[in-house]
Amino acid sequence: MHAELLMIGSELISGAKLDTNGQWLCDRLAAQGIPVRFSTLLGDTLDDNVAAFALAISRSDLVVTSGGLGPTQDDLTRDALAKAAGVGLVQDDRALAMIEALFARRDREMPDRNRIQALIPEGSSILPNPIGTAPGIWMKTGIAHVACLPGVPRELKAMFDEELVPRLRAVGLGGRVIVNRVINLFGLGESEVEAQAPDLTARGRVPEVGITASDATISFRIRAEGVDEADALAAMQPTIDAIYERFGDLIVGEGTDDVAEAVIALLHDRNKTIAVAESCTGGLIAHRLTRIPGVGPVFPGGIVSYANEAKTDLLDVPADLIDSVGAVSAEVAEAMAVGVRRRFGTDVGLSVTGVAGPTGGSPDKPIGLVHLGLSLDDHTTHRRLSLGSEQPRPVIQSRSAKHALNFARLGLLGKTP
């Protein structure tokens, strides 16, 4: 059983507007046990709309559309559906009464052109709109049930929940519930993860597991079905357990890929504090930590030591160390971590120094070379990253911050060298 979406509006394909109704409908339909197979955005052109309707009603059990129900000339959904279904338009008196009532409630006279909003294809019925003027349409045609909803997100959502869901149940569409879970990993490449989990990502596996990568975070997307939510969750639990067993410490969290959240949770848990010293990340790590509410007790602050003098003056990195090994070095990274930990009197000191580009690279120290320093308990350690000299500055900064936070996370877990 599959659904198909038609998201109608020229603004959606001109680049002027981002469609967000589609994602919302995909999520809600999946939860109703009716996964979406195709979601097509198209403009306010009658031929294209008729073609899209004709195709959809020939191949999908449910077709849900958004937009094109208003009173203006470019609102073509009524016409297009009628043409694709091979029927005419008729006036629905109940719809007309609703539209008139709405204008009356707002103390406004109904413009004549709004009358066309009461026209629906023969054989269809209206979906009342509890909020706006445009009623929706509900129709069985081809092999499909068709639900036309307005494009205004608030109206679409209200009508989906209040009017469409009961009708889906009544005609026997849906039933089995689908639940999605996302588990995020950081610290391995996509193909390495895949190589370690061929059984999990095998095609046709139940529950289904997909892998995606974004900003070096690898996400397992698990999807399970059940007669209800508890059943679906139970169906996916062994898969979730297998992922945790296999990737343990690499897992940053579920739903979120925010390593900073994981670090802060660990710090709270262990009653420890952290301070950060940032050169090439320039405040990004501190920002990611302070984005999170309640960070105060575990993060007194940090130092952005972009200039070498700041490293010596504020972090007590010896000037001759910088002279001899360079600011971008394991030694300076460690000294920065020790210095910032001492300066703020924290349990953990974390530091980053690197070449973010786009200039400043050398054969010896290319763009993308980053050193992380970590001082905690009675030892100090470092890690060297090669993030790629072809990467743009913001990516190197963002990845460096993520790796640094992950370095602190692994340190707190006792997993750093």
Next chain:
Amino acid sequence: MHAELLMIGSELISGAKLDTNGQWLCDRLAAQGIPVRFSTLLGDTLDDNVAAFALAISRSDLVVTSGGLGPTQDDLTRDALAKAAGVGLVQDDRALAMIEALFARRDREMPDRNRIQALIPEGSSILPNPIGTAPGIWMKTGIAHVACLPGVPRELKAMFDEELVPRLRAVGLGGRVIVNRVINLFGLGESEVEAQAPDLTARGRVPEVGITASDATISFRIRAEGVDEADALAAMQPTIDAIYERFGDLIVGEGTDDVAEAVIALLHDRNKTIAVAESCTGGLIAHRLTRIPGVGPVFPGGIVSYANEAKTDLLDVPADLIDSVGAVSAEVAEAMAVGVRRRFGTDVGLSVTGVAGPTGGSPDKPIGLVHLGLSLDDHTTHRRLSLGSEQPRPVIQSRSAKHALNFARLGLLGKTP
């Protein structure tokens, strides 16, 4: 002449992820004179992909796809395009060499899996990927030219601009060019701006001007057509001049709404340096400054003084001042600005202290109350912001950072009290 998009990835139709590549492609293709007619999201299912390709190459002049080019089993774009075109897959040696070289540059061995990324349909050629491992595909089949791009937005955008656009020109796709320009203002409300520019935003005006607001930045969006870019730019120049004449100092920049860029340009221009002391913004201002290449000479660094002790220890804010007026106060903001300027020996000191929420507000000092401090030349000044207690923490932090940078900008222009 029309384009059609296929946005491929199960996460896009499961509701797990919002597609943003589609809107970007619609916008860029329109700019090339090739409007998009259909944009279809579909999952990682071979049959659906083959059906979508077969339909698209039978009705559109250009088909652009996103996603499905990775090394994993659910990356089916190569297969689907080959099947729809009725050809087999062949190994492209140039693609394989590129993939191997990328892994070598990152000091990693290429997993065997990644070899499949070098397979392309017979009769197609590769679109080199300047950033990631997945090369794209370029092929003429049916009535269409087909371009397959990776789903990672940064890679997709780079390949579109660098590789696809020249090929579109070469095969004669595209027509009248549309040029968009954005001019960003900061410091006035949307309706105030609108009230001062009714002639500019009148409907039907050529060139068309729209106003949008985002994160308190007001953007004029100007859109002009021409036979080529120069022609379109000439058509919009009088409009641009009128906006500059009317809104002068409020204009932050074009294309970017990045106040940090404007500040850095001013600092370079005046041969001055800045240091920042951040409490509630927690490193965000430093991050926004250091995002920009070449910031080094004007920004030695900053201090994130999240805890009060950090304000006294590192910024020499008197502890009894904090005790008497509170950390969120004009006095402390000014003391922080003076302290950080002295600490780094810069020409300008900029500071922020405020209540970012979601807790910590009081009737006296509600969430959203923020004080900015600025020390430059021989004076120190402050500004008080009320950003609204209903605003979420990230919004308060982002707005505070933007206002603070704008405060520094106005200070450097001699426009602060």
